[in-house]
Amino acid sequence: MAAHGHVVPWTTNADASMWKIRKVGMSTDLNSALAPVPAVQPTRIYDLQGRRVKQPLHGGIYIVNGRKKYVK
Numbered sequence: 093m094a095a096h097g098h099v100v101p102w103t104t105n106a107d108a109s110m111w112k113i114r115k116v117g118m119s120t121d122l123n124s125a126l127a128p129v130p131a132v133q134p135t136r137i138y139d140l141q142g143r144r145v146k147q148p149l150h151g152g153i154y155i156v157n158g159r160k161k162y163v164k
Contacts, residue, residue: 133157 137145138155148154148163155161 136157137148139145140153140155145154151162151164153160153162
């Protein structure tokens, strides 16, 4: 990097590559480092006629949380 913080291109005929690491900030708060956990959505299963079922009883195509799934 050049003194002004921009990347300096490296070429194959240069003597060596140069890396510079600059500290830009450090979080000391654990909550800012953790990602929020998404809420668990209930599983909704429907047959092809649009009826809601609790569990697929036999093989076939079901709609599970808005996506088509094949159950053997």
